[in-house]
Amino acid sequence: MSRGKDDPLRVGVAGIGYWGINLLRVFHEVAGCRVAAFAECDARKREAAAARYPAARAFESLDAMLDSGLVEALVVATPAEHHEAAARAALARGCHLFLEKPFALSVASAQAMVDGFERAGKTLMAGHTFCYNPAVERIREEVQSGRLGRLLYVTSRRLSLGQVRTGVNVLWNLAPHDVSILLYCLGAVPERGAATGSVFLQPGLEDVVWSTLSFPGGMRAHLELSWISPLKVRDMVWVGTRRMIQYDDVDPAARIRIYENRLDGPAQAYDSYGTHLAAVRSGDVSVPTLPNEEPLRREAAHFVGCVRTGERPRTDGLHGLAVTRVLEGLERSMRQGGASVGLR
Ligand SMILES: NC(=O)c1ccc[n+]([C@@H]2O[C@H](COP(=O)([O-])OP(=O)(O)OC[C@H]3O[C@@H](n4cnc5c(N)ncnc54)[C@H](O)[C@@H]3O)[C@@H](O)[C@H]2O)c1
Structure with missing residues (x-):
């Protein structure tokens, strides 16, 4: 489905749990986009969200939502273990991606995302909300x-x-x-x-x-x-x-x-x-x-602005990769009984 220059960006939110419902709300409010669809595999949560956001199409899974072709930019708030598969699915369908923290669970996975989205010329942003606080x-x-x-x-x-x-x-x-x-x-x-x-x-x-x-x-x-x-x-x-x-x-x-x-x-x-x-x-x-502004809303507006203008997000894939490198190093240190480890 093509989009004119002034048409709103069609956003899809995956994972409408504790955090995803907030993302659904802020992307619903932000100018320049519209929530075209959302995906949630739990029927009770999906129905509750559908009642609140009837204009968005509800899907049982992220893959079904992406296969519909309704979505240009994917927002992922599924559990951490699912982020890598979600990023691969977004890339395969040519979508821009806003990926909740933790951005990745290994440096190799974060690096693959950075390389893939760079090659595809699509926006990749880590959901590091506090950087918009x-x-x-x-x-x-x-x-x-x-x-x-x-x-x-x-x-x-x-x-x-x-x-x-x-x-x-x-x-x-x-x-x-x-x-x-x-x-x-x-x-x-x-x-x-x-x-x-x-x-x-x-x-x-x-x-x-x-x-x-x-x-x-x-x-x-x-x-x-x-x-x-x-x-x-x-x-x-x-x-x-x-x-x-x-x-x-x-x-x-x-x-x-x-x-x-x-x-x-x-x-x-x-x-x-x-x-x-x-x-x-x-x-x-x-x-x-x-300023009395909700960080999550500012973050969502930043993502939409970056996709529309091609500007690099403040918390782009490289930022996500840098944070992942630190976390992977600290995990290694814990496995080595608290030894000091290099993080670069
Ligand atoms: N930025 C922040 O401040 C912040 C705060 C809380 C959580 N988070 C992040 O948000 C993500 C979700 O956390 P949560 O607390 O909302 O977890 P949650 O378990 O409450 O919600 C995750 C939802 O994803 C759904 N789901 C799983 N796989 C799916 C799939 N393939 N398709 C569709 N739906 C699927 C689950 O049914 C569940 O409802 C995590 O990565 C977490 O780290 C970020």
């Missing part, structure tokens, strides 16, 4: 402008009770968020990494992971990931020599706090309160106003 964009601006001074370290905690996945461990499920944020804000990839984890619920699948990434210049990031914590925590702390940032994604009133704290070191022996003050100074705290 105004709070994360603000952190990037602070880092890239040098206002934080020399970045010393970052800590990130992503904890909650559930959702426990069955096909991937907590590293592959949650760390794509932290790693994509780090790569986007720093504009750099880590040189080395190490990770350890603990298994409690399912054989061979870590429920809790602690990891350290080392970036060029000595900056380190520490990640703590868990889906069996009593706390819902999504916070990051960015510590620079001139400013420090706290990013709390579950505090809508103050997602970002900027601390005008600074390090005037080198630290001297702590012989008096005066020498302590000379090394570390605390300053004012500000809470910047951020």
Whole structure:
């Protein structure tokens, strides 16, 4: 089915589960596209979505939806283990692809996607939602402008009770968020990494992971990931020599706090309160106003814009590949008892 230059892009969403229903909603709202179809193999979920979006044609499987020829751009929110097959199916039918995280479960699979979509001249975008979050964009601006001074370290905690996945461990499920944020804000990839984890619920699948990434210049990031914590925590702390940032994604009133704290070191022996003050100074705290826009909606609009203009997505296939390389390295480290491994 051909499309005129001004016709809306025909989008199909596959997997209408916990996350896919949100994608269906935002693509329904975004200008320049229309949700032509969706695919969901669970009849109850499919019927519920069909009742809400009667103009979109409902299919039982992703393959049946693609075979219909109704879809030019595929949005995939099926479980992680299905992403590789979904990408191959999209490529075989000449579709553009928005692929939810985790982008791929191996570097080889991510590389094959990048090569295939590049050759086909089709848009490939990783669903790294946080890179479209105004709070994360603000952190990037602070880092890239040098206002934080020399970045010393970052800590990130992503904890909650559930959702426990069955096909991937907590590293592959949650760390794509932290790693994509780090790569986007720093504009750099880590040189080395190490990770350890603990298994409690399912054989061979870590429920809790602690990891350290080392970036060029000595900056380190520490990640703590868990889906069996009593706390819902999504916070990051960015510590620079001139400013420090706290990013709390579950505090809508103050997602970002900027601390005008600074390090005037080198630290001297702590012989008096005066020498302590000379090394570390605390300053004012500000809470910047951020655009009140839903990141997922911005991400969907970005994808549609990129397909229509041919612009490269912010989280393109190469970004997805870079994040996958870090995750694969950390997985290797866990299998080697937490050894430091090269990530490039
Ligand atoms: N970006 C984010 O912040 C974010 C948040 C949550 C989940 N996700 C990602 O979204 C994806 C889905 O996660 P979820 O929590 O919605 O899982 P889910 O299990 O709730 O939903 C997946 C759905 O896909 C359906 N499905 C599986 N194979 C299919 C096929 N071949 N054709 C049609 N439907 C099929 C299942 O029936 C199920 O309803 C995962 O990759 C997850 O990592 C991303």
